[in-house]
Amino acid sequence: MTTKYIFFTGGVVSSVGKGVTAAALGLLLKERGFSVSVQKLDPYINVDPGTMSPYQHGEVFVLNDGAETDLDLGHYERFIDTPLTQVSNFTSGQVYAEVISKERRGDYLGGTIQVIPHITNEIKRRIGLAAKTTKAEIMLIEIGGTVGDIESQPFMEALRQMKNEIGRENLFFVHVTWLPHIGATEELKTKPTQHSVSELRSIGISPSMIIARSDYDVEQELVDKIALFCDVEKRAVVPMTTSDTLYEIPLMLEKVGVADFIVEKLGLKATKTPQLSAWEELVEKVKSEKPTLKIALVGKYVELQDAYMSVREALRHAALSIGMEVEIDWIHSSTLEKDKSRERLKAADAVIVPGGFGERGIEGKILAAQFARENKVPYLGLCLGMQLMCIEFARNVLGYEDANSTEFSHNTEHPVIDLMLDQRDISDMGGTMRLGLYPCVLTKGSKAAQSYGKKEVDERHRHRFEFNNKYREEFEKNGMIFSGISPDNKLVEISEIADHPFMVSSQFHPEFLSRPMRPHPLFVGFLKAAKEKSKK
């Protein structure tokens, strides 16, 4: 079997939905009976996004095997619903680190190490490795950034080389661009698309398809113009207007026959007729009038909602499953600290405190947990959100005023959250947290167990700190239930407040496993409680 490759490059500007396009197309091809996998190539120098601020990069998406990856992998998993692995995302940092370590080992003795061929060979090796390990018939490969970026040149060059090595007939290049709208003349412009295509051509790559993203409807005349100036078939110019919901994109692409066109061009034959009725129903549900639940999300990166991409999607999936809609009030935790204003919390049907690192904004999140506990407002804490719920409980229920996590205070007398034992000798920051899937045993009768309807679950993690077991008994005596514990009984995975409609928090990140058709049980439990609250 020859693997077929579909490459996605970006033109004009970034953030126009290249990742979602790749994910949606992956779904359409999977639905035609092909085995597909996805890979994201990130041209930046960091080894992975794990050490980057969410302000720079948005959320870090964690896979089952613990890989810390680009948020586009979240789109891929949500749409295609096949778990990805370490090989599904790599960066320039990883490529250069590998080549340099080989050089030090003496693997290239006598040679001069150059971008071509050493770096490009390593890029191609990693692409091949993903194809081999996933055994996919079709690999969808997205190149981060925009054509013309200095960092992406070796990646483009590697793709160009693949044309001759693998055969042009096995490769398909999708170029996703943006059509700016000029307000004064009320028109869309194709010139930036023409420029980015000519930039791509100068590297030796001709697009097989142009997806022209736009906020406005694109007339046929413009499609024809792009086809003419960019030298692609008219059928291969696909205008894609911004949609109200991400989940409509597969349907939009299907309607204009994108997947059939690609299958034809790659010389493949579909073995199945795509069944998209579940997606159609989902989109219908999204668009229908529904009662709204107001959720206060208290975080420190709220200016950039991409930092909480999976949390937002998990809330949406769960809400749809109970016939509701969520309206998220993005509250900056430090504003909560300053004016102690609880008005926005009061207006919410439920409070969610997502993950985070570092001291900034911590006290505001603790105030949010206190508010939820005292007023019996449904609360869902994710990772840091669980740790802070425990700190709040220690301070205000047990009376340990200085209770804290050693992440924020080394001299607290009550370190109810402490660095995990396995973490004590670690000094490197990259890729060293407790990462990926771990099992968790649920406590019978707890809200967590009720939500899951199971005895044991596996969930994805990303943390260094944990609940300090010295305090377990005392917490339990005073109304905290540890409703999820690691099978060796060493690690608290879920905590909940006994006398509360729903105050449940997890040390793991349930949001990474929520899928549009399979909403996460903890999010569903949380929103059901929010719905009850909204009735009152």
Ligand code: GLN
């Ligand atoms: N900073 C905390 C820890 O490392 C929480 C991490 C998170 O929220 N992902 O344990």
